[in-house]
Amino acid sequence: MTQQTRDGEREKLALEIAGAVVADNDKLPTLPSVVWEINRLIRDEKSSAADLERLIMTDPVLTSKVLAFANSVFFASRSTTSNIRQAIVRVGLNTVQNLILGVGVTGAFGTKGEAEGFSLTELWRHSLGVAATCATMVRRVPLSVPPEDAYTAGLLHDLGKPILMTLFPEPFRAVVEDARRRAVTIRQAEWDTVGITHDLVGDLYAQSVHFPERLRRGMRFHHQPEIVPGRPSIEVFVHVADAVINGLGIGESGNGAAPDLVPGAVELLGLQESELPELAETSCQRLDEELSMLL
Numbered sequence: 251m252t253q254q255t256r257d258g259e260r261e262k263l264a265l266e267i268a269g270a271v272v273a274d275n276d277k278l279p280t281l282p283s284v285v286w287e288i289n290r291l292i293r294d295e296k297s298s299a300a301d302l303e304r305l306i307m308t309d310p311v312l313t314s315k316v317l318a319f320a321n322s323v324f325f326a327s328r329s330t331t332s333n334i335r336q337a338i339v340r341v342g343l344n345t346v347q348n349l350i351l352g353v354g355v356t357g358a359f360g361t362k363g364e365a366e367g368f369s370l371t372e373l374w375r376h377s378l379g380v381a382a383t384c385a386t387m388v389r390r391v392p393l394s395v396p397p398e399d400a401y402t403a404g405l406l407h408d409l410g411k412p413i414l415m416t417l418f419p420e421p422f423r424a425v426v427e428d429a430r431r432r433a434v435t436i437r438q439a440e441w442d443t444v445g446i447t448h449d450l451v452g453d454l455y456a457q458s459v460h461f462p463e464r465l466r467r468g469m470r471f472h473h474q475p476e477i478v479p480g481r482p483s484i485e486v487f488v489h490v491a492d493a494v495i496n497g498l499g500i501g502e503s504g505n506g507a508a509p510d511l512v513p514g515a516v517e518l519l520g521l522q523e524s525e526l527p528e529l530a531e532t533s534c535q536r537l538d539e540e541l542s543m544l545l
């Protein structure tokens with residue numbers, strides 16, 4: 251096969267993938283109806299905490315997961331809460347909305363359909379590590395972005411990977427194999443093999459299910475963050491957390507090489523590269539517990 255034919259095939263596959271992601275695709279897991287409703291509530295400026303509470307109570311399984319997460323991640327060692335109204339009052343509307351999106355979406359994708367050499371359980375472990383590290387970093391940079399937004403953006407940043415794996419299992423298996431064989435990042439292998447990368451795939455999906463803009467940014471730009479001095483946006487936190495979690499080998503995200511840090515990203519957060527491993531490890535102390543709540 252000539253290079254030109256190979257490029258043509260790759261382009262065709264990339265278009266096919268993009269089309270399948272935005273189509274009403276019944277191969278993808280059905281998101282809980284609460285997730286759809288939450289997206290509607292987020293866009294509705296007149297919505298209240300009472301609306302949210304009523305909505306959440308319609309899905310008891312998701313409610314209990316959200317409470318478990320709120321207790322673990324956002325209340326830390328303070329006393330726990332066992333009802334959703336209290337949780338909304340104590341951690342705020344935005345946090346509860348974020349948790350429903352993050353926990354609802356990861357729960358829907360779950361751990362089914364493992365590809366050879368790629369485990370969804372390990373991907374969620376990686377994602378939880380990124381989420382927790384993002385939230386810690388955000389708390390150190392006052393007035394940047396809300397910690398709960400950073401947490402959810404971290405949790406969902408690599409969603410494009412399970413989407414690719416579910417819709418195109420054979421090409422995805424080839425991508426994972428290629429990344430390992432050539433010792434390159436999975437993003438590089440995606441580009442070279444199927445012509446489209448998981449950051450774009452995740453964002454296309456997020457658009458099609460009307461995710462809030464801040465979560466979409468985390469997905470779309472986590473490998474190419476915008477570096478604006480004095481103004482770290484959400485994807486910069488995800489980018490830095492992703493690199494450090496990959497470097498520490500917490501979970502697995504299909505990389506054959508650790509993704510590089512974009513120059514200036516760490517400095518933009520007022521941090522030093524040398525302090526990142528300890529910051530991430532401290533953030534990840536309850537990872538096993540969180541993983542068992544998530545899946």
Ligand SMILES: [Fe+2]
Pocket residue numbers: 407408448449472473
């Ligand atoms: Fe990624």
Ligand SMILES: [Fe+2]
Pocket residue numbers: 376380407408492503
């Ligand atoms: Fe990642």
